[in-house]
Amino acid sequence: MGAQARPVVVVSNRGPLSFRRDADGSLVARRGGGGGLVSGLAPLVSGTDTIWIASALSDDDRAAAGAGPARVVQAEGFRVALVAHEPDVLRMAYDVIGNAVLWFVHHGLFELARRPRYDRAFRTAWAAFDRYNQSFADAVVELAPHGAVVLVQDYHLSLCAPKVRDRRPDLSLVHFAHTPFAGPELLGLLPDPYRHELLRGLAANDACGFHTDRWRRRFTDSCRSYGVAEPRTFVASLGPDPADLAAVAGSEASRQWRHRFGERFAGQQLIVRVDRIELSKNILRGFWAYEELLERWPEFQGRVCFCASIYPSREGLAEYLAYRQEVEHLVARINGRFGTAGWTPVVIETSDDFARSVALLGCYDVLLVNPVSDGMNLVAKEGPLVNDRDGVVVLSTETGAWEELGGVAYGVHPLDVSATAEVLAEALRLEPAARRDRAARLREIAGSRGPADWLADQLAAASR
């Protein structure tokens, strides 16, 4: 990024640093993990002049941000400005509008007979969402160097651009959507004026980017259907950094996990999944498919194990808690039905531990990635990059990753439980030579574009 002629500003809800009180009470910055966005961008931004504007997410973050307008602090190689929202504003903007409305709209997750319910609580939350975007916009207006490229990340910041535009015509604004984008049918579930504000908010950017052409077309279809002039659009897929992943895989923690998994699953074929427990990830249907596999082809019983690294997320939302419980009950039922003294059909790991997940990805025979809908899905690319057992991938056709891995990964329609069972069986039975060939091609595609390519595409889109 040093060669970039124009200064760069990154804007996202979560930033690369979080603050904590030390033993003596002073605030100390730490590098945080969290999400493909931050982990992909952080190494590229570290040590540069790039300003990263993010939300203060905790009380300690808010203390570090201080009162008054956001200001840049330098720590751990980053130049970060934390935007301190009122806690209620942050909660309503992020949890209610971001995660419980827009996420559901873009992924098509609503149960329409009951949800969503655009009532007075929603209106209050939408006003908070607007305020949240306004606070980010104010920070951009205040802090962005003259002529900067501003990279606005993801759906939480959909309303940001129009609040910056007229006040800082020198800036180039680029929005990147990490989710799928709702086409006219799904976006119709958001009523006006909100729908119009959302599209108009995105259209006020100089360019809008998406992981795949499919989401890009859904966005432009929605703009056309609802009478909003389209901005320039572009496609820039994100992939993991192979060197970063190799470093994690080679770490002591990961190698210890790998050793344990090797002992635990010795002599069995291993199906793996790694996911947040998230409605869009389709965890229930993955287990239903596995159950059908064991039913239809009993020869797999005792000879295969499904190890799922699935860790809780968004448990502030009732739907997610209920979903987690259903997942746990289903696992218990399958183990109760098929398990024997010497064989547990499903093993779940429920803490979020990246080193362990990478170790698990190292040793799958089949990686199951079957989301109902997913902007990209990095696991589908991380797997092939760290796996050394010639493992293959069963991949939902409704993921961004499918656009790149399709045909080399086995495709499944995510709602088709029987087809998923059949494809799992086919993948488990694949001959070694064919397996090796597929694994090599998966690895090649998965490693073909890293975060630096993705970032370069965004910067290029700004200057076009």
Add this chain to the structure above:
Amino acid sequence: MGAQARPVVVVSNRGPLSFRRDADGSLVARRGGGGGLVSGLAPLVSGTDTIWIASALSDDDRAAAGAGPARVVQAEGFRVALVAHEPDVLRMAYDVIGNAVLWFVHHGLFELARRPRYDRAFRTAWAAFDRYNQSFADAVVELAPHGAVVLVQDYHLSLCAPKVRDRRPDLSLVHFAHTPFAGPELLGLLPDPYRHELLRGLAANDACGFHTDRWRRRFTDSCRSYGVAEPRTFVASLGPDPADLAAVAGSEASRQWRHRFGERFAGQQLIVRVDRIELSKNILRGFWAYEELLERWPEFQGRVCFCASIYPSREGLAEYLAYRQEVEHLVARINGRFGTAGWTPVVIETSDDFARSVALLGCYDVLLVNPVSDGMNLVAKEGPLVNDRDGVVVLSTETGAWEELGGVAYGVHPLDVSATAEVLAEALRLEPAARRDRAARLREIAGSRGPADWLADQLAAASR
């Protein structure tokens, strides 16, 4: 239809007659009620040479149908042929695929984290659905007069046309969809090969008709998106027959109900809805909106009543039972919260009684029709035709009826509870002169097209 040059065959799941055993054990035909399709078509077909092919829906129907190929029986002015499916085939085709899959797809009702689940039970049901369509196709091939126009009605018969086409090239096949049609995003929820079979099945007709241009375009978009050649398409909206309605409204039963309602709701403004208890009808949000109305504008308390004629349907599906219970609990809660000794905020009538529904439609001040999605919605047109209190209509923008009544009816986005509350308040407060004007315009539009126009459009589409 007498002037029609070509013979006509109507094909639908439900026909105009049902059979029952008399006291002496002999089978007697009766005219059945049931749905806008049958009630709209039956008077036009009665007394003509038209052959109506329908499912045998009960044991007595099956007995009347007899063994072997379907044959035409004459009764009550109809020439009817009943197709006798195996009871399990009928149940799987109609309840599972028709009502629990295709209905959900076209109306967008799935809760995707859990449903649908295309498993082995689904595959068995789809095979039954195919067999059900095959039986209808066999009856058409067997019974249709040379050169006939065959009017295939609704989504249950989506696979019929390709099974007739090559065997009877002399026939013209016209399919009419009474539901909304799923565009590419919603139809994507049905995996291949089923999606392709569905589109190919419809495309094998000479023409496909829809209630509105919106559903027509969704169909052609889906054909294009999924690589199926579009057939000729047309739009033909259905409206009630004003004379039929007037006859019901003038019946003794209806007049008695009207008198009772007059006494019961004297001195109050009356909000009315008339619906099957059906996930797409959005009954919960209607009551939530009413609750918000009473909260935000307490001056309505004691001065308005919401009388809902809502009667159970499809209670063989767990979702419908659960939904009914939620509706009943919500009504109880609102009445518990706001009701007084002299005033019940919500009154529900839960038996399916058309004379009573018509009486209720006669006396609303505001008719609420707020489906999440609806192919047409005849209640929105029946109301204005029988109402004599200058009542106005609050109408979901996601109904076919909105395309015709939009702007004269008040529009609401069906998911927007707060907007619905506001529009209800506005409608209740409307001045008499403006109210009279709106009611007159609603009546004019609602009566502008009857079943005969709709039928004529289908026949015209066949000969183009």
